[in-house]
Amino acid sequence: QSALTQPASVSGSPGQSITISCSGTSSDVGDYSYVSWYQQHPGKAPKLMIYDVNNRPSGVSNRFSGSKSGNTASLTISGLQAEDEADYFCSSYTTISTLNVFGTGTKVTVL
């Protein structure tokens, strides 16, 4: 199946807010509330930041929030900090396959 579409890069200054989009179809993002977001620093394993569209696991800063409208999900990072500089990717449950679909990934740069 096709990957979910994310912008290749997003940047912002410390303290600003940024939003990363994740565009899918009616077979994945649009059909389920099972969208999750992951943060990956270089050389590290992905870390769950948001699950089921807008839920934060214990220990994740409340500066991270998620939402969904139609076939597009979004991750917002508010009060951007240097430690937020990383790769972010989304993932969604899908009707087409047992294998959840991944986003193309977004590099976040803190200016």
Add this chain to the structure above:
Amino acid sequence: EVQLVQSGAEVKKPGESLKISCEGSGYSFSIYWIGWVRQMPDKGLEWLGLIYPRDSDTRYSPSFQGQVTISADTSTNTAYVQWSALKASDTAMYYCVRRDRGVLLWGQGTLVTVSS
């Protein structure tokens, strides 16, 4: 604490076989899909496939069907992926992943390097 612990980095020659492992702990291993994801440098994430340990139902990505074998041992709560004949293009980081509907729990990764 729920966690997945993978076996260590491997360096192999083309044509050699390899089996890497992933031990799950802190949860009921047999009732969650568990699988493998490949990440190549500066590339996206690709599923190799998933297995349901309770009945060994296995689903492969079309790109990896016939290229790898995924298995699981419920007596040791361990999942495996194996190659019978590695290629240089198999060089990558491989992550073990537990799937709970939309939530993916990741292992720490196993770096596989294939070079003559």
